Amino acid sequence: MLLGAIVAALLATPALAADPRRPYVVNGDEIKASLTGRAGDPARGRAIVANRQVGLCLLCHTGPIPEERFQGDLAPDLGGAGGRWTEGQLRLRVVDAERFNPTTIMPPYFRTEKLARVAKAFADKPILSAEQIEDVVAYLATLKD
């Protein structure tokens, strides 16, 4: 009975977790803590990275996703990213790449401020939700070589 109530409460939390303004703390060049308080799912992350309407990553990057043809070549190969960077560095990179490189072309995936003339359909929404960011980070962390 009690267990059932806890499970129900857990299932109800996504509404809270989807808040785009969920705050995060930057330590040095990392966001150490998960944006959701939970680990992401690498399989879902891979699907987000591969999807040209959701992640958009392969517009610019190449990555070890052989079934996707026509990958971009204006950004580093994502293969090995999890070996080059800690999970916290990957999280900050996806959340707001300008923290690493102020002139980067990589979009800020979890930022809604300091943007100009955002189309109405996307106003005040981050490109990816906190859950999606965690899934992507979990996937990138698996790319050790």
Place this chain on the structure above:
Amino acid sequence: MSLGSAGHVLLGLLVSLTAPALAQAPGERRSGYHDMSPSLQAMQDDEIANPGMLWVLDGEAMWNRKQGAAAKSCADCHGAVSTMAGVAARYPAFSGANPRPVDLAQRINLCRTDNQKADAYPYESKELLSLTAVVTRQSKDLPIAPPADPRLAPFVAAGADLFTQRQGQLNLSCAQCHEDNAGRKLAAATIPQAHPIGYPIYRLEWQSLGSLQRRLRNCLIGMRAEPYAYGADEYVALELYLASRARGMPIEAPGVRP
């Protein structure tokens, strides 16, 4: 052309009179034509196969048709359409008493309203595209030649400013793609240098001719930025900047693109 957008351009030009010169050296400039497959290049080159020529032919018929309360054709005032050689090469420009520079389609609509006493054609209408196409075709192979009109300078500067300004949810600027990454692959597309020399253009994806404003709108939508309304001063400013950047490049219109 609302006051609001005029104010926006004015604001832009105040900060951008010192805009950095970004344009590629003439030897490095390259038409988007060279990034297409040989079969699409052949389609553009062949007057029979180039679908854009259908609009040119329609435009030629319209050139001679009497219109509006004045019951005058374009030919009644200008003579043969061949007298338009060189005109498209110098637009956008100041024209008549209009207080702001206009692009070629807007100039054609000024002739509609002022000289033919007819209604302006809507942007991207078949009629406006056809007249723009036939006038531009008269400048085929002529170099882009923006006029040395000092009144244009602040508008060109405003366009340069818009070109380098990040916008949209993806926080990109035109220059980040078309200056910094031209020639690289954005998924399947080779990023062109964004020269306006083929417009209006037949795009297979559109299955239609389309204006340069339509192309700019598509890039803005890709950036997830709010596109300016057709006819906005921002487009004319961008078109002026693109023309200044392409000065001397030969006109290819109507171009073909995938």
